[in-house]
Amino acid sequence: VTRRVAITGMGCISGLGQGLSATWSGLVDGLGGIRRLSRSFREEGRLVIDGPAAVVAGVDGSAVEAHAARRVMAQLDPAAAYALVATHEALVDAGLLDQPKLLAEASILYGGASGGNVTLEEGYARLFANGQTSVHPLTIPKMMPSATVGQISMLYGVRGAAFAIASACASSAHALGEAMHRIRAGRSKIVIAGGADASITFGSWTAWKALRAMAPDACRPFSRDRQGMVLGEGAATLVLEDLDHALARGAPIHAELIGAGASSDAFDLTQPDGVGAVRAMEEAYADAGIARDTPCLISAHGTGTPLNDKVEAQALRQFFGPHIERNIVIATKSAHGHALGAGGAVELVTGVQALANGLAPPILGYLGPDPDCGLPLALGEPQRLHAETLVSNSFAFGGLNSVLIARRAR
Amino acid sequence: LAIDRNTVLDIIAEEALVERSALTPEATLDSLGIASLDIISIVFALEERFGLTLEQSDFEDVQSLGQFVDLILDRAAIEQL
Numbered sequence: 001v002t003r004r005v006a007i008t009g010m011g012c013i014s015g016l017g018q019g020l021s022a023t024w025s026g027l028v029d030g031l032g033g034i035r036r037l038s039r040s041f042r043e044e045g046r047l048v049i050d051g052p053a054a055v056v057a058g059v060d061g062s063a064v065e066a067h068a069a070r071r072v073m074a075q076l077d078p079a080a081a082y083a084l085v086a087t088h089e090a091l092v093d094a095g096l097l098d099q100p101k102l103l104a105e106a107s108i109l110y111g112g113a114s115g116g117n118v119t120l121e122e123g124y125a126r127l128f129a130n131g132q133t134s135v136h137p138l139t140i141p142k143m144m145p146s147a148t149v150g151q152i153s154m155l156y157g158v159r160g161a162a163f164a165i166a167s168a169c170a171s172s173a174h175a176l177g178e179a180m181h182r183i184r185a186g187r188s189k190i191v192i193a194g195g196a197d198a199s200i201t202f203g204s205w206t207a208w209k210a211l212r213a214m215a216p217d218a219c220r221p222f223s224r225d226r227q228g229m230v231l232g233e234g235a236a237t238l239v240l241e242d243l244d245h246a247l248a249r250g251a252p253i254h255a256e257l258i259g260a261g262a263s264s265d266a267f268d269l270t271q272p273d274g275v276g277a278v279r280a281m282e283e284a285y286a287d288a289g290i291a292r293d294t295p296c297l298i299s300a301h302g303t304g305t306p307l308n309d310k311v312e313a314q315a316l317r318q319f320f321g322p323h324i325e326r327n328i329v330i331a332t333k334s335a336h337g338h339a340l341g342a343g344g345a346v347e348l349v350t351g352v353q354a355l356a357n358g359l360a361p362p363i364l365g366y367l368g369p370d371p372d373c374g375l376p377l378a379l380g381e382p383q384r385l386h387a388e389t390l391v392s393n394s395f396a397f398g399g400l401n402s403v404l405i406a407r408r409a410r
Numbered sequence: 411l412a413i414d415r416n417t418v419l420d421i422i423a424e425e426a427l428v429e430r431s432a433l434t435p436e437a438t439l440d441s442l443g444i445a446s447l448d449i450i451s452i453v454f455a456l457e458e459r460f461g462l463t464l465e466q467s468d469f470e471d472v473q474s475l476g477q478f479v480d481l482i483l484d485r486a487a488i489e490q491l
Contacts (some may be wrong), residue, residue, distance in 0.1 A: 070443055071427035075451075134457075137450040 005180045005258075007406065008251040009094025009239030010349045011086040011194075014336040015054025015232050018085060023336060023346070024353045027361035028382050032335040034218060034230050034364075041202050042129075049205045052217055054232035054337030056082065056198070064088045067097065068155055075138065076151065077116030078198035082235035082342070083148035084155060087192060091156060094239040095251055096190070100157055102249075107188040108149050108162035109179045110237075111171025111195030113341030114204075116143035121201045148196050148235075160188055166341070169301075171195050172236065173344025173394035173402035177260030179240045189245045194345035196235030205231070211270070213305055219338070220365035221302035221331030222309050222373040229303040232337020236345035253409040255352045255390070259288025265399025272308060272395055277315040280401035284391070288405040293323045296389040297360060299351040300375075302331025303338055304365075312395065313373040328383060329375045330354065334364040344394040348404055351390040355408040360385045413460050413486045418479050421459065425451040435476030442475065449478075456482060462489050 012019065015033030016026030026033055033054040041047035061073035064084050073081055091097050096106075119142040123135035141147060146164035153162050161182075165175040172195025179193035208214050208231060215228035246253060261284030265276035285292060301312055317324055332350050333339075339346050354360055360378040388408040395401045423430040426448040433442070439449070449472075453464050464485055472478045 074427055134454075137454045138447065141447070 003184045003186060004243035004256055005183045006241050006243040006246040006251070006256055007238050007254045007352060008241045008246045009090035009096065010236070010254060010352065011089025011093065012234070012236040012346060012349050013056060013059065013082050013086050014234035014339060014346055015056060016336050017057070018060055019089060020349055020353065023350060027332055027335050027350055028359060030362050030364060032364045034335070034337055037200070047202045047206065049200070049202060051214060052230045053200055054230060055200055056233055059085055061085060064155070072155070077119040077142045077147060079112060079116055079196045079235070080142070080147050080151045082198060082233070083110065083196035083237070084151055086194060086196070086235040087152050087156070087237040090192070090237040090239050093252065094241070096239065102190060103157050104159045106158045106190040106192055107160035107179070107182060108152050108158055109165060109175040109182070109191060109193045110149045110152065111165045111167070111173070111175040111341045111344070112145050112148060113166065113168050113171055113197050114199060115145035116147055117199045117201050117204050119143040121203050124203070152192060158192065167400040167402070168396035168398060169338065169340050169343055170394035170396035170400050170402040171341035171344065173348070173392065173404055174262060176238060176240070176257070176345060176348060176404055177262060177402055180257045180260055183240055183242050189242045191240045192237060193240055194235065194237035195342040197340040197342045198233045199340055200231055200233055215304060218365040219304040219334045220367060221300065221304045221334050221363055222313060222329070222370065222375060222377055223366045224368045224370040226304045226306060226309060226370070228305050229333070230337045232333070232339040233342070234336065234339045234346060235342050236349045238345065238349060255355060255406045255409050257404065258290070258407050259284045259405035261285070261287060261403040263401045265401070267399050270397055272311045272399065274311040274315040276399055276401045277312060277393070277395055278319050280403040281315070281319045281391070284403040284405050290389065290405070292320055293326070294389050295326045295387040296391050297351060297354055297385055297387045298327050298329045299347045299390060299392040300329050300331045301393045301395045302333055304333065308395070310372040312393065313375050316375060325376055327376055328360045328378050328385060328387065330360050330378045331363045332361060335361070344392065344402060344404070347394070348392050348406065351392050352406055354385060355388065355390050355406070358385045359383070413483065415479060415483065418456070418482050421455050422452050425455050433475055435474065437475045438473055439475060439478060460486060462486055464489070
């Protein structure tokens, strides 16, 4: 039996807003969610955040708390709060909120690059800045990278296999790929999969700055004079479901997840080599059983750093050859920033929205062509999209690559 | 800093995320959904606010909210002597 995997629920929170529709309309209207962020640690001016970022403006947890019949949001690290609102939205969308039996049998695979950064830094500030010798007793259960998974499981009564996957900026993409395999293998009918990250903190900001990876003004994927990435945050959750199971219960079918490929560069901690990216695309295409000349929407990893985009553009040209010209390349990090471990899931839900709406959202911040990045980019107004296939790339530090392929529901 | 019943109840409501109006002396911690981790958070907040050192183990067998608050005030008084 070859089991097919449907996407029956989607939820998202990002720097463009709460709810998938807010993120989607933010992508299409071309305004973007990146703003200058200026913060000073305790007004001392010693530690500052000053630069572009795509920050989640606020979290409305009222639906989550109504479901829980108690207050929960105030006790969560922001990463877990984002995970819960995105998951709640996805479960409502999939018609699962009032299906305790189906939820009990479901699994959770959720990604995150670094766990509860805000909680960790609050603890460190007490110890190293305030001279205190104790931290809040919930520091450990709030900061562990699997806190998101535990919270989703408890709140929605999910009792199947549940764990976190960490592969930096490909975390949620790897989680979604493995979730698909789990359903194909017949081990779960329903898997709640995605990722969350909330890493716009003084320590994290300073560390990204030390890497010299951050742009001074905007994220400009594949553009000439691009200068780096812009930090984002948020979460996206997808409900993946055995297609026959989904059809039998009359669930909405947003798309099918038809292939996943994963590889590692075994090359460098931060520089991509491109070879691994091509191998991940090859594996994903073989897994999906589709030809390279199938017209597709390519949601690039597209961070906006000089080297990453150049190497990804070369990998795409190498993999697709002349067929690249019939495709459209989008790079939505230019609007919602780099959501790190949540990025792959955010880009899958927005890519599925693009297929469903027949629209390719534009790459923002573009200044003009870079000869090293000759790709059919979506620029200017949202472009009409006829492709039925989405290829979503996530290429993480450590050379950890994940490629997902989805197809519009028929 | 003086510790009083009302402040203790405010802290319990804040830390355990329960409505202040639900905190009646007869209510059990179970019925309020105050679990062991909440007690740890409440004790931590009291220590922070009043500069106390309280023993978590003193609160292990507490059933009702009234008992819990009495015990906190009792231990705090000893501590502050």
